[in-house]
Structures are given as C-alpha cells and as structure tokens.
Amino acid sequence: MNMTLQVHSPYDGALLAELDLDSGAGLEEKLERARGAQADWRKVPVAERVERVALAMEWFREHTDEVARDVTLQMGKPLAQATGEVGGLLERAQFTLDIAPEVLAPEILPAKEGFRRRIEHAPLGLVLDIAAWNYPLLIPTNVIFPALLAGNAVLLKHSARTPLCGQHFERAFEAAGMDSLVTHLVLDHAGTTALMGDARVGHVAFTGSVDAGRRIHRAVAERFIDVGLELGGNDPAYVAADADLEATVAGVVDGACYNAGQSCCAVERVYVHADVYDEFMDRARVLMEAYRMGDPLDPTTTLGPLADAGSLEGMARQVEDACGRGASVVTGGSASEGRFFDATLLAGCPNDCEVMQEESFGPLLPVLRVESDEEALAHVNDTHFGLTASIWTVDPERAEWFATGHEAGTIFQNRCDYLDPALPWTGVRDSGKGSTLSRHGFHHLTRRKAIHFRDAPG
Structure with missing residues (x-):
C-alpha cells in the first residue's frame, strides 16, 4: 500500500488533495525517463530550446486563474498576490529566455596557429530542485527555466504544502512537448535524502531553512556535486x-x-x-x-x-x-x-x-x-545572515x-523585497551559497568544458 501526502488549506483546514508518494519501481521509472529525455535534450540547439521552453510559458499564461487559485488554497497567499506571482514567473522566465543564447554560446578563444580552442557551457544532467512553499511559483522558476535552457532535465521536489504547484510545472512542460524534462516528485524526507545520493543527480538546488540547508550540504558533500542553497534572512x-x-x-x-x-x-x-x-x-x-x-x-x-x-x-x-x-x-x-x-x-x-x-x-x-x-x-x-x-x-x-x-x-x-531577474540572487554567511537569476544563474547549472583541438599535420 502506497503512503500518501495530504494537502490541507491553512485557512480552514479543508483537505485539498491526497497524493501518493513516489517510491520503488515507479520512482525508478521516472528517473530513467528523465535521464533518457535529458540525454536527447542536451543535443538540441539552444535556439530550439528557447522556442520549446517558451511554449510552457504560454501554458502558464493561459492557466493563470487556475494556478493562482491553487497557490492561494495551498499556502494562504491572498489571491491578488498569487495572481501577481504568476506574472512574476512569466517576467523572470522571459528574461531568462532572452539572455540564454548569448550566455550559453561557446567562448571562442583568440586564434592560436595550429589550434582551435573554445570553452563550452555543458549541462550537469539531472538537476534536483527542492522548492519552498512561500513563493511556490517564483522559487522553482529561478532554477527550472535556466536549467532546461542549459540542456539539463529537472526533478522537482516541491514542498509538502504546495505539491499542486509542482504538478502545474510538469503539465506546462508536457504541454510544450517536453515530456520527462520536468518531473514532479512527491517524496518524504527519507526519499529526498536517498535521491540526493543517486549518481544520476548532478546538481541540487534548495530553498528553505538554515538547518535544512546544512543537512542537504552534508548529504551531497561526499559526491562532489555542487549545491545551491537559498536559505534564511534577517x-x-x-x-x-x-x-x-x-x-x-x-x-x-x-x-x-x-x-x-x-x-x-x-x-x-x-x-x-x-x-x-x-x-x-x-x-x-x-x-x-x-x-x-x-x-x-x-x-x-x-x-x-x-x-x-x-x-x-x-x-x-x-x-x-x-x-x-x-x-x-x-x-x-x-x-x-x-x-x-x-x-x-x-x-x-x-x-x-x-x-x-x-x-x-x-x-x-x-x-x-x-x-x-x-x-x-x-x-x-x-x-x-546576509541576504x-x-x-x-x-x-x-x-x-x-x-x-x-x-x-x-x-x-x-529606496526599495526592498524584490528580485530583479537581471541581477544575481545570492547570499552570504547563513543565507546560503550559489546564485540564481541573471547570467550568473546559468553558471551554477552548467560546467565549463574545454575544447582544445590541434589541427592535423599538413
């Protein structure tokens, strides 16, 4: 018998949804589909990736009312603010699409006789995004869109309070013909910890508390993969x-x-x-x-x-x-x-x-x-802190x-509490490590790959 996750309204306690936890063979099948989809996706030219990802934005635009209502029901954000969050998703995603071709273009080094040299921005594979509930659309957006444009696939483990938002992301990219490139997973703490240790996961992004961030940092430390931690602030x-x-x-x-x-x-x-x-x-x-x-x-x-x-x-x-x-x-x-x-x-x-x-x-x-x-x-x-x-x-x-x-x-x-997608979102001390948004957000979702070719003699 599968274990389930119940989602309740913080306003009146009403049961909103009951979802089966991913585990066993079903989870393994999802991971393998994501791995296979990413192996093909990484070969798609950046310009085509931009076109495909833009279709997912259209899904959110067309389903604004439904998505905003689910945000409000799950975590209590006033409906006008939830609707504004959908708008923020579209703004950030569009900026990410606009800069992707330039940011992800190979860096061609100055000519050197007899050699061809460049630096490519290679994808990391499967990116595990452990997303928080307080901005359940904007927080995943900061990771999902640049990760996909960079050639990765995303495993989205959304908060237990807002899993319906994770479903919406999966549906949006399925509607764009990007099956298994964004996979929503319903996991408990043990399942999440086990997944971070899976060799198929090449990067972990987490938004949440300082204590949880420390646990995640320790969990991935022996694997030598990078982790982005957006933690608390004061x-x-x-x-x-x-x-x-x-x-x-x-x-x-x-x-x-x-x-x-x-x-x-x-x-x-x-x-x-x-x-x-x-x-x-x-x-x-x-x-x-x-x-x-x-x-x-x-x-x-x-x-x-x-x-x-x-x-x-x-x-x-x-x-x-x-x-x-x-x-x-x-x-x-x-x-x-x-x-x-x-x-x-x-x-x-x-x-x-x-x-x-x-x-x-x-x-x-x-x-x-x-x-x-x-x-x-x-x-x-x-x-x-230092956010x-x-x-x-x-x-x-x-x-x-x-x-x-x-x-x-x-x-x-003369302003506060605002993220400009053109500027890196990062923190110091207990506010975390890594960076999302801006061109620098792409750098944490790719690795540098050196191409050093010597021309054939003659």
Whole structure:
C-alpha cells in the first residue's frame, strides 16, 4: 500500500488533495525517463530550446486563474498576490529566455596557429530542485527555466504544502512537448535524502531553512556535486534622516507584511534615524492597522493566514522576548483565530533580542531608533545572515557608503523585497551559497568544458 501526502488549506483546514508518494519501481521509472529525455535534450540547439521552453510559458499564461487559485488554497497567499506571482514567473522566465543564447554560446578563444580552442557551457544532467512553499511559483522558476535552457532535465521536489504547484510545472512542460524534462516528485524526507545520493543527480538546488540547508550540504558533500542553497534572512532596513517618509514607510511596511511576511528577503528589522523616528512610527502604525485578515480568496483580504502553524508560537515568543527586553507593542502583537497573526509594529527593540537577530517569517516590524548613520550600520552588521539590506535615503553617496560597509547578496536603495531577474540572487554567511537569476544563474547549472583541438599535420 502506497503512503500518501495530504494537502490541507491553512485557512480552514479543508483537505485539498491526497497524493501518493513516489517510491520503488515507479520512482525508478521516472528517473530513467528523465535521464533518457535529458540525454536527447542536451543535443538540441539552444535556439530550439528557447522556442520549446517558451511554449510552457504560454501554458502558464493561459492557466493563470487556475494556478493562482491553487497557490492561494495551498499556502494562504491572498489571491491578488498569487495572481501577481504568476506574472512574476512569466517576467523572470522571459528574461531568462532572452539572455540564454548569448550566455550559453561557446567562448571562442583568440586564434592560436595550429589550434582551435573554445570553452563550452555543458549541462550537469539531472538537476534536483527542492522548492519552498512561500513563493511556490517564483522559487522553482529561478532554477527550472535556466536549467532546461542549459540542456539539463529537472526533478522537482516541491514542498509538502504546495505539491499542486509542482504538478502545474510538469503539465506546462508536457504541454510544450517536453515530456520527462520536468518531473514532479512527491517524496518524504527519507526519499529526498536517498535521491540526493543517486549518481544520476548532478546538481541540487534548495530553498528553505538554515538547518535544512546544512543537512542537504552534508548529504551531497561526499559526491562532489555542487549545491545551491537559498536559505534564511534577517534583512535590515535603515531609514536615514533625509528619507522620503511617505514612500519609505509604504515600502518598508509592505516589505515586512507582503505575503504575510513569509519571505526570505522580507524586512525583518528596521533602524530609523532619530530625526524622523516619531513620524515614521506614526505613519507605520496607520498602515499596519489597515491590513485586513480573512479568507485569502476574498479580494478584500490583504493579510492571509500563516502556512506553518508553528510560526504562530515562534512569533509570539519573539514579541514576548522583545517586550521583556524593553520593547513595546505599538499595534498588533498577538495571534488571531485560526492561523492569523496581527500585523505587528514593535518600538524600541534592542539589537540583541531574538526578533532582531533571527528570521520571523511573519508580519512583524521591529524598530530601533538610532542617532547616526554609523550607529545604524553597526547594528545592520550585527548578524549571521546576509541576504539583502536596504537603505532609504535621497543621497546616492550615502547609499554607496552603506553598500560598501555591509556584506549581503543584494543592497537596495529606496526599495526592498524584490528580485530583479537581471541581477544575481545570492547570499552570504547563513543565507546560503550559489546564485540564481541573471547570467550568473546559468553558471551554477552548467560546467565549463574545454575544447582544445590541434589541427592535423599538413
């Protein structure tokens, strides 16, 4: 008897789907089909790969409403945001298609008499993508599209909370005539660990927690294959004295509460210059109190339920810890019925409290008043993460000073919580390793292959 995975709505607990786990002969058959499909696909010219992959984009475009609804049902994202995520998938995928011919073209070395030399970007084979639930379309997009364009096939192990999104990716590429080049797998932890040890897997991409990232890194270490790890964040924002407060407060609050704060690059801690602190807090409170919790399918809902019930306890603990160290709750601060947590604004959070040091993954906005740029930067640098950071200022020189003084994958000025597909998405320290997006994302899904031919004598 097959073991199954049950998928429930975080809003009302309704059973959405029950899927058989892949195992045994059935799993082996899928892996062999993927291996065979990749062996043929790698021989297809890049220009033709681009045309074929573009057909899968059309499937998502035509099925936007269905896909967005499934995102909302599975993880609680308000429907308008889920629809926007489909749009983000199409934007990122299109950029990847546009740059693929140039990025994947062989590098022809300068002429050397009697020799032909070039560097090719060879595929890795089967890419295992272990995708997270919080952005269940965008996160796989960062891997699947460049992996396919580079000549790989993808084994997609989606989160147990959002497996229907994995099915949608498989269907999209089947509709494009790319059978077995994207294979959705339903696996438990043991099955996933075993698959990482399979010699047919040439690369592992993972998005998730730091602890899980460490386990995955250890699991593949003896195989000498590369692994991309997009892990947690504790992303800071510094509001300088010259910030445009109307735009700044709107951006920072949205960065903390969009998708109910369930984003690795959400704004997690804020440092506000004393000159604008009071006005910032007044404006932030108004915006935080305007969020409306409810059924994520209701178009008036702007703050959905948390996908992970355990997050409620963790957020309550962080609020209690901060208040025990001298912080105060300006608005919110507690869980509501179901899996909801109020949009919460905290004032006077010391930098050593848990909410300022660890990821929250919920709609929390902890704030600390600072007296200078230098004090703010010292607090910003007090972290074991390094995904993104933002500075809110009209002064480009101040922004450059901030970017030079802080190590993170991305430094923003006057924006946050956004991935530009032309820029590499990467982190430092406990935020992970490797890179997706941009031309550099292709480099982690290919290997350099040197071609060194000597001409025949005569």
